[in-house]
Amino acid sequence: MDVAAYMVELGQQARAAARDVARSSTAVRNQALLATADLLDDSREELASANHKDLENGRANGLEEAMLDRLELTPARIDTMIEGLRQVASLPDPVGEITGMTYRPSGIQVGKMRVPLGVIGIIYESRPNVTVEAASLCLKSGNATILRGGSEAIHSNQAIAACLARGLVSAGLPETAVQVVSTTDRAAVGELITMPEYVDVIVPRGGKGLIERISRDARVPVIKHLDGVCHVYIDSHADPEKALKVAVNAKTQRYGTCNTMETLLVDEEIAADILPLLAQQFAEKGVELRGCDRTRQVLEGIDQATEQDWQAEYLAPILAVRVVEGLDGAIDHIARYSSQHTESIITENYTRARRFLTEVDSSSVMVNASTRFADGFEYGLGAEIGISTDKLHARGPVGLEGLTSQKYVVFGDGHIRT
């Protein structure tokens, strides 16, 4: 198989389909989403049997247990996919909104219209449910999509793709509006991320290795975040009760998520008072602490934090703790080590809260709230394709709006420039 030629064909089909999707009505796109939900519901047997093949192959190829778990399409996961499609159908359509229409001195009327991006490439790893999630958000926002899932999920993804294709056609949209790459050849990824003429943006979903590779090699813009090295800073003017509650929640509510706190910063003025209380609660939750010298003066017996610890995204019950010289010390530490994902200050002091909000340059900055809130659903976006720590285009949780662009629209009445 000529992978390059195959990918160009997908690209051309997607580019053509994107025009049809972009001008389709909200009702038509919703109809395609709801039809796909029904088709998935009617195709549970086909989905299970395709998934069974992937699981068998995975076991034969020695895939580890965690990977097999992610690969499995349980009935509950199929329910979730179906529910997700219906939820996305019920969200407001971002496309076509016109804002800021004003008259200019020349007499023309100028505003901005929200428009789809065009063709979105999604590259992901083992979970087949991402196929439905990503495709539904891209379709709802008026885009065509090319999806490249993990090779271990190829049969499951193809079975899901068949439902999507039938759903699209039943609503009068081209089936090429959502295409799942049918080859497991890794060269397909290389082609997908270097076709700016056919693909407008790439959204990778997966581990840091995958995302780094894609960002390095792409010739197409990438919406991504690499790391979530999130900080909570407990200021000397913090309410200790709120500080304990938020710090413990930010670390322990879930360990494996990108918005989990990985480093706790404590103002030197209250370190001796609050660190023992924090240590007790973290000990109860089984969280290992690693501290700077000054932390270890208060909390004897914990391990020394090294340079690596300040940079670490543990995704595990481990927490780096550092005593800092007030707000400036906290902001300096964050400027140096943060991955610009999410940081929170705990304080009752108005001026310090305001400075933290202004001076910390992360995609989410919080006051007296757990970093775990950094999430598309919690922010009211209705859904989330990912979180961006880049500054251009989308930043923070990316929902439907992040999958769109804007264009200027101008109304005249024969106006000319003089």
Added chain:
Amino acid sequence: MDVAAYMVELGQQARAAARDVARSSTAVRNQALLATADLLDDSREELASANHKDLENGRANGLEEAMLDRLELTPARIDTMIEGLRQVASLPDPVGEITGMTYRPSGIQVGKMRVPLGVIGIIYESRPNVTVEAASLCLKSGNATILRGGSEAIHSNQAIAACLARGLVSAGLPETAVQVVSTTDRAAVGELITMPEYVDVIVPRGGKGLIERISRDARVPVIKHLDGVCHVYIDSHADPEKALKVAVNAKTQRYGTCNTMETLLVDEEIAADILPLLAQQFAEKGVELRGCDRTRQVLEGIDQATEQDWQAEYLAPILAVRVVEGLDGAIDHIARYSSQHTESIITENYTRARRFLTEVDSSSVMVNASTRFADGFEYGLGAEIGISTDKLHARGPVGLEGLTSQKYVVFGDGHIRT
């Protein structure tokens, strides 16, 4: 000189200065702009003598007359730079605006704050006045800037840079907030566009060759447009008077600008009526027409338009003319040949105007208005650093807002996620 080490030093200084600029008040940034305006006014002799050196060198190196003209800092151009600084100072500050603050069911309050991008790299050719224009827009929007002008303008740019540095320092800002690259070694550009750790975005200003080279080699996002192949489509339901007025203005008001019409599309239903009227007006203005077969059936004696003509950005008194099969024919032609800069439909028909607005995927789409309006000043942005035909981040004329990003801000009161 070790160019790589020198550029890293500039990058590190810019990154550090960006923090200071980002947290500086509106008043301080305006003060720096106004002080620079006064300093330029006081330094007319130094500017003239530095510019004289560049002009002498240029003549000695055989620079062509048009280039020497662009290079020259006449008293009027110095006036314009000074006036520009004062205008930018008077514009509203985009930084810090918080929008969309709403309470979520969890009790947290979520909104978005507009923030500077960080460090902006500007690469431009001969005109030294770009140094002031670009630096002032970047500074106003809270960013640090590294500017790399053409080597032929090095003395003029250094003289301007000295005024900027003194203006910054007089307002209490670091002089490294605006840095003009002092080496003419071309390797400096290569370094500047491949330092994502120090530079957040590149804005190239110059010819297509320069911009293509930068886009191809950059490892940093680039805000750019390559071409302005702009179209006017005269629909069969057009008011002929408006059609003539707009088409002539779009082509002839200025020939060398990116928003000038390069191809005129005419609905077949009115081609026989309107083409002779158009041809007469264009002949009076000295515009050469090149037409498709059907155009040449009406306008005998004009040259045949080739595939190259549909792709051409003439920037000259030449116009390609094509007769198309109604709105669909026009939209198809535009989808194939447009550079996605600016397109305009002339029609009195509501449904066709609406379809053109929705289905044409360009950074500006107009109804009954001249493409020449696609401009930051005309759109009310106050100023313009360039026009973007990309879909991500800024699209269309880019003013101060296009030089900023947003971050999510979250207010809680000890809120945790459950």
